[in-house]
Amino acid sequence: MKLNVNGKEYEAAAPDDMPLLWVLRDILGLTGTKFGCGMAQCGACTVHVDGQAVRSCVTPAASVQGHAVKTIEGLSAPGLSAIQRAWIEEDVVQCGYCQPGQIMAAAALLAARPHPSDADIDNAMSANLCRCGTYLRIRAAVRRAAELAGRTA
């Protein structure tokens, strides 16, 4: 199948029913997107398809052919995004495993709502689990990212 990931065209030899998550990780070697539950419960596998946050663990890879897929690796190039800078400034991460998914969810939120309310943040970010409990800092980092993006816009 042909996939467009982070602006790059890939030819992936994978069965059609293989979830996008495993094509990204095991075939394309893009391991920034994480496996957490396999049933769209935790958000660790969040990527963007045409700018929308989707759970790659339940998205058949074949279904995103012809669409633009963006992963955490794509968000990090050429330099750190405002969201990632905000994440560092708020000292969000602990174990860090869920954070690529958190950041991708936050990026989709901020693209849709550049100045999210607290309720917007709660709504958009509550589908992503963090066992370390970094939620307070995730909230703060989303707010800060909105500020940072506003300043550079």
Next chain:
Amino acid sequence: MSTPSGLSRRRFLQTSGALVIGFYVAPRSGLAAMQAPAAPALPDPNAFLRIGEDESVTVILAHSEMGQGVWTALPMLVAEELGCDWAKVRAEEAPAAPVYAHPAFGMQMTGGSSSTYSELDRYRYAGAVAREMLIQAAAEQWKVDPSACRAEAGFVVSGDKRLSFGKLAAAAQKRTPPATVKLKDPKDWKIAGRPTKRLDSPEKVTGQAQFGMDVRLPGMLTALVARAPIFGGTVKGFRAEKAKAVPGVKAVVQVPSGVAVVGEHFWAAKLGRDALEIDWDPGPGADLDTQRLREEFRAAAGTPGTKAAAAGDVDAALKSAAKTVEAEYEVPYLAHAPMEPLNCTVRIGADGAEVWTGTQFQTMDQTVTAKIAGLKPEQVKIHTMFLGGGFGRRATPTSDFVSEAVQVAKAAGGAAPIKVVWTREDDIHGGYYRPMYVHRLRVGLGADGKPVAWRQTIVGQSILEGTPFAPMMIKNGIDDTSVEGVADSPYVKGTASHLVDLHSPKKTIPVLWLRSVGHSHTAFVMETFVDDLARAAGQEPLEYRRRLLSEHPRHLGVLNLAAEKAGWGRPLSGGRARGLAVHESFGSWMAQVAEVSVASGRVRVHRVVCAVDCGICVNPAGVRAQVEGAVAFGLSAALHGELTFKDGRVQQSNFHDYPLLRLNEMPEVEVHIVPSSEKAGGIGEPGVPPVAPAVANAIFAATGQRLRRLPFRLA
């Protein structure tokens, strides 16, 4: 003596490379070494740090980074004494080697909230010894007395002369390490003791951080293991034809824990495992049932157990008490559910094996791997990856997930490295749970309302029984992890007549320490029960605790600080009520005040004010983060966490029926740190125990309902 093994020593030389000079310290040789003093030797800085020609200072970590911030705190200790530029500091995980054994526990491991406090001396000394050698090298070059030189911001300085650490490293490593060196007084610290941002953030926000799950090696295959659906079950027979017919499946092999399907990638292995047909012998646990366990544990709680703490004549004291209060408590089995499912990659070669995994127990993993692979421990190289959460699950005395991966690699044969991956369902079904416990209490109060008799029976599986730790940690039949927080409680010890006893029923369910271990249930019991005692005594909960804890200044310190910051006693609006709890664990003291409201049968936790006394504090920013996270961890258990058994099987399987706290449930958390120069304590776990009782006490204040079971279920 803390000299590195030949293996680790070579490693430092080999990693020198063209640009990076290993800070290599020659071994003490000859007579001096043979007449080594009885006092412990200073750590060999060679094992703990490396200075590059590019001025980088790499601190080598004897503990695993699992979110607790050791990647930042240990480098802070080295940097403080070394006198380097913090911006040049980085970290890496140590290999498995004797030199990295835990200073207190004698094996290489991460746990017990001890990563920072146990290393306070070793990492500071490593930095200090290296600094002295750099100074000696500069002094020799300048022909001045070393006492005329000092180290600052990555340079040795004397008058107007300056030489960078990177330029001095090669000469410094030829110097003889000093026999003694003086550490700075913590009050003079410039780096340690100050809130410092994490060093691992950049790689963790870009997806570059390498967790065990992310290991990719040439020719690597992925395996999933079908394990018995009932603990203690075994494979009677299996048919692999359909599994082998799945495209990408390479092999199906039996291992002691079940049947492994090896595939080109996760998806092939998963589909292959789904297609396996296995006949299981259910074993002795086929009728395991939570309702029956509950009845059995409750019955046991009414009979005398093994004594864990005793004084006076508790029966007589109960009879003569002015008032008695009784209660029974229950907490369920819990899964750690770290966000990164368990995984382990193994390559077995002719002359050695390599293991890549996120682990808390390197020494065990190395020993177990060597045994299975028929190698010597030093032939097994352990690559410690970032841990996507540990919480105790990656510290199994059996090295369960590592030994299984080694068995799979061995059974599969061939040279290909194999990564065994657990699904979330495998994780939730996989055992090694925080045990279920029942507590029964009967406490007599005197005329002044203070306890005069304290009788408490605890029932629950022993975590340590049957493990290599048992001989050392089970004393007189008491597994300390079952009774910690009760047998040593100031409430119990302060009651003239007391008896704490324990039943440790044997079950097929594998159990393990979970963040805060015994304190995860004992603090809930003690701190809600003390609220009940206060009510029975007609006293206000804070005042009552102050009376019972009057001889315990550090309990009082955090209690008073949390109460003051939370505005204890001041009116609240919006149907909110407050509850408080105070508990000591892992050498630190923690008090929390929770603000809670209850509406339409749902508990909403709005705010948790925490006061902590963890003695000397290395990274206050890390302390805050750990306490915030601990509140979330405690709330997951208080509001949601529960595993149940029916017909031998765990009934939960993933986050839909084993929910964790989500962001919209996260309260505001304030963390107040008591300034202290006392001995450093732990911080990864102490924030967990007070959460459930503080919230339970607030629920009582809001509704009059006393909840004595976790997770909370309102009537």
